[in-house]
Amino acid sequence: MYFIQPTRDIPHLDQVLDTLPSVQMIRIEDLHLYDPTIIAIADVQDYLTHQWTLPTIALALEDEGLALAAAWEQGALAGWIWSKLPSNPQKALIKIDAKYKRNQDSRDLPSAAELQKKLLPNPIELLNYKIETLFQPSAYLSGDWYDYWKISDKEVMFYLADVSGHGVTSSLLTSWMAAFHGRSKNPRELIKKLNGMLVQENIEKHITMIAGILNIETHHLRWSSAGHYPPAILFEKDQEPRILTTSSFPLGLTEDLEVEEFECQLKPNARFIICSDGALEPFDGGLNEQLRQLVHHLQNQSFQAPEHVADDIAILSLRRIN
Template identity: 85%
Template sequence: MYFIQPTRNIPYLDQVINTLPSVQMIQIDDIDLYDPTIIAIADVQDYLIHQWNLPTIVMAFENEGTALAQAWELGALAGWIWNRLPANPEHSLLKIDAQYKRNQDSRDLPSAAELQKRLLPNPIELTNYRIETLFQPSAYLSGDWYDYWKLSDKEIIFYLADVSGHGVTSSLLTSWMAAFHGRSKTPRELIKKLNGMLVQENIEKHITMIAGTLNLETHVLKWSSAGHYPPAIMFEPNHPPKILNTSSFPLGLTEDLEVEEFECVLNKHSRFIICSDGALEPFDGGLNEQFEQLVFHLQNQSFQAPEHVADDIAILSLCRMN
């Protein structure tokens, strides 16, 4: 940490410096030469006059309460009295530094969220089909993810995944999936590849997922599930919703993951929809009641995510137009 040499006479200066032997003394005129992320200790009057950008703990005399208040309004991290330092100033500095770094991390979250959203797939033009999506994190970063890409002019592959838990670790895993799925060719290959990498890295997280392929000419849809809830849902005109239940384990629990592959045909104006479990959160009742309401609103195309949600929400829908 830095200690900025005061420009006025401070009777207690030597005593303070001896109490803080690890700080580096610097001059006000040289402030621009130093790391702007390292905390500085400075006299409150110098801070008010020069208003530099270094994160700063200000020092004041006992009768300078107004100056301390002004420094606080300008962004000072803390205020100490020259002749009454904290009982353990080195420990107090470490606590202030740790809190400052946590605050800086929090300020970075909006930028991190924008970067995460840029990793989502761009819309693609498909013959006779439309892909619709919804992505709404509960905080800045999301542990839900979807992706899709063309295998050829007549076939696409897609998946929707839900990482256990919340926070930065879960969101980093979504970026890991986006970077390392290896452009797999089949749902089974995709799930096996991600599962193997997750088990190998021994990350204490699991991931549920539904992955599939769609042939744009034959309209055959093949999909596999890795412990994902809610299940995929098929909507067809003049037919009740079809719940496509499966049973399997999530990714990351075992190397010997059994992956079944299922198949169906998307008829005209059909919709194949997969959701993360956060899509259940807007509805009341138990799990079954929530799922029934979700199906109702998806069928009637009336689902609306609340502005503030308790869990991340992701929805991926494949719609056959003709």
């Protein structure tokens, strides 16, 4: 941390410096040379006069309560009295620094959210098919993710994943998946590779996902599930919706993950839809009732995510258009 040399005489200056041996003394005129993210300790009058942007702990004399109040309004992290430092100033500094860094992380979240969204796949033109998606985080960052990409002129690979928990760690895993997937050529291989890396790195998270591959010429679809709920749903014209239930473990729990592969044929106007479990949250009732209502709204194309959601929502739909 920095200690900005006061421009006025301070009776207790030497005593304060003796209790803070690890700080680096700097001069006001040199502030532009130093890291603007490191906390500075400074006299309150200098802080109010020069109004620098460094995060600052302001020190005041005992009769300068109004000056301390003004410093807080100006953005000071804390206010101390020159002659009455905290009983353990080093420990107090560590706490203030940790709180400041947490606040900085929070301020960075909107930018991080924009970067995460930029990792989502760009729309691709497909003969006979349209890919439709919905992505709505519950906070700034999402632990739900989807991706799709061409692996040949005839085949498209896709997946939708749900990382356990919320927040930065879960969102980092979605970014990791976005960077990793390109080396896999079929759903089972993708799931097995992701599972192996999660188990090997001992990351205390698990991931559920559905991954699939579609041949846009033959309309043949193959997919695999790793403990994902809700299951995939198939909508066909003039037919009842089909809930494509599977049974398996999520990624990251065991090395010996058994991955089944399923297949179906997409008829004209058919829709194959996969969702994260956040898509169930807008509906009341138990899981079965929530799933029933979700299927109803997806079938009628009336699903609308609430403006504020308790869980991340991601939906990926493959629609055959002729």
